[in-house]
Amino acid sequence: MTEDNNPQLYSLSRRKMVAGLGVVGLASAGAGVGTSAFFSDEESFENNTLTAGTLDMSVTANVVAADDYWTGQGALDLSETADGDVVSGIQVDDVKPGDWALICFDIEVGDNPGYVQVRTEEFVENGGANPEPEQDVEGDTDNDADLGEFLLTTVWQNYDETSGDKTGLSTLDPVFNNASDDLNISYGSPDVDGVVDGVTHYTNAREANGVLENGYLIKDDNGDLLPINDQANEGVYSFCLLLEIPFQVGNVIQGDSISFDLVFETEQVRHNEDPFNNTVPVNNSTGGQ
Incomplete structure (x- = not known):
């Protein structure tokens, strides 16, 4: 069909x-509808980079003045910068009443502001030799280590290097020198002969270690944490440490010695409301420096 x-x-x-x-x-x-062009636009941001900042501290110690004996021992030759490697500090034997040395520390924090903490480690006192004059003044043969009690160890804020001696010191640090309740922080400058009167108390080495052994955060005159190398405190922060044995000490320290390490640490200021306590920072939207 x-x-x-x-x-x-x-x-x-x-x-x-x-x-x-x-x-x-x-x-x-x-199929023709599917291949037609919609309105469109495209923008791009290229070469985005995030780089971690740096926080780098160096500390320079200079013995800027000393009595004749320490000068003869080469103490004034000490000018060392700690910046990554451990350096040796002062090493002087046969110190006696009347001896003194003034060490100034310049702390520089680069790139970002940082809080700085100073600590002592390995603070050790030793009775050493125990000659008869020391036994007589102590009234026994126990050979106590007494140098830490009689070595004055004070921190000063200002020093005029043109003076060449202790007369260049002008202001006791009001925060560091706080180990004793009777410290007269308004006292202007130490007696050039190392004499301590019955009113003024100077921090001794034991008291200084008591402040430093748990870490001392550098603060301003008001007792607030001091950011080093921020907009208000650019550059280098300096303080001077005066070590001195007054004439009145006498035989009680014969043969005694002290040794210690001095450690400087820094932590960033930004987002760090509780430095050196390793607590978790609180998030906030205000940012920081």
């Missing part, structure tokens, strides 16, 4: 074919 012999079948087949072509036409129209 052919299409010519069956007109109805021929007619139906044409409709089906036309309908099928219509579907193909719709599919093609859909």
Whole structure:
């Protein structure tokens, strides 16, 4: 049976074919919509970089003045900078009443402001030799170590290096020298002869160690933490340590000795409300310096 012999079948087949072509036409129209361009735009920020900052401290110690004996022992030759490597400090034997030395420490914190803490470690007193004059004044043969009690150890804020001696000192640090209740911090400068009167108390080595052994954070005149190398305190912070044995001490310290390490540490100021206590900082949106 052919299409010519069956007109109805021929007619139906044409409709089906036309309908099928219509579907193909719709599919093609859909594909055309899918490939057309929408409105669009593109912006970019390239070469983004985050670099961690640095906090680097150096400490320079200079013996700026001393009595004749310490000078003869080469104490004035001490000018050392600690910046990564441990350096040796003062080493003087045979000190006697009347001897003194003035050591100034310059603390420099680079790049970012930092809080600075000073600590003593390995503070050791030794009775050493115990000759008869020492036994007589102590009234026994126990050979107590007494140098820590009689070696005056005071921190001074200001020093005029042109003086060349203790007369260049002007202000006792009011925060560091706080070990004794009767310390007269308004006292201007020490007696040049190392004489201690009955009113003024100077911090001794034991008391200084009591302040330093747990860490002493450097503070300003008001007792607030002092950021070193911030906008208000740029550059170098300096303080001077006066070591002195007054004439009145006498035989009680014969043969005694003291040794200690002096350690300087710094921590960043930013986001650090409780430095050197290793507590977790509180998040805030104000940022820092």
